[in-house]
Amino acid sequence: VEMFLKDFPRFAEVLDWKLFAQVIGLVSDRGTQLSGGDCAVYLLSDLAAHSCAPNAVVEILGEDGTREMRCISHLGIAENEEITVSYVPEVVLLEPQQQRSASIRELRRGWLCTCARCRGEAD
Secondary structure, eight states, X not given: OHHHHHHOGGGTTTSOHHHHHHHHHHHHHHOEEOTTSOEEOOTTGGGSEEOSXXXXXXXXXXXXXXXXXXXXXXXXXXXXXXXXXXXXXXXXXXXXXXHHHHHHHHHTTTOOOOSTTTTTSOO
């Protein structure tokens, strides 16, 4: 932000740059990449934790520009059980552990997955 404002000082008073940086960080970290390349942050689904053995999936449907999002669990979720989804494409979840970890780090900008499956507690 500082480098940008140095080049374009007229924008310094236009935005709350601290808030802007927080929003960009949130979208980058927790945002969902849509098929058209856009990014979206969904209030409820983005509260779900990541797992390489998720207990729910998020579907994004849409017709005529209207988007509908559903969080679906095929096996059920117990009361007080944490809802988990995958932050990476399904094909990554099919990879062996070391390759999966490398793919996740690449896709999620260095983020290290510590879910039960990656820790070797489930598979």
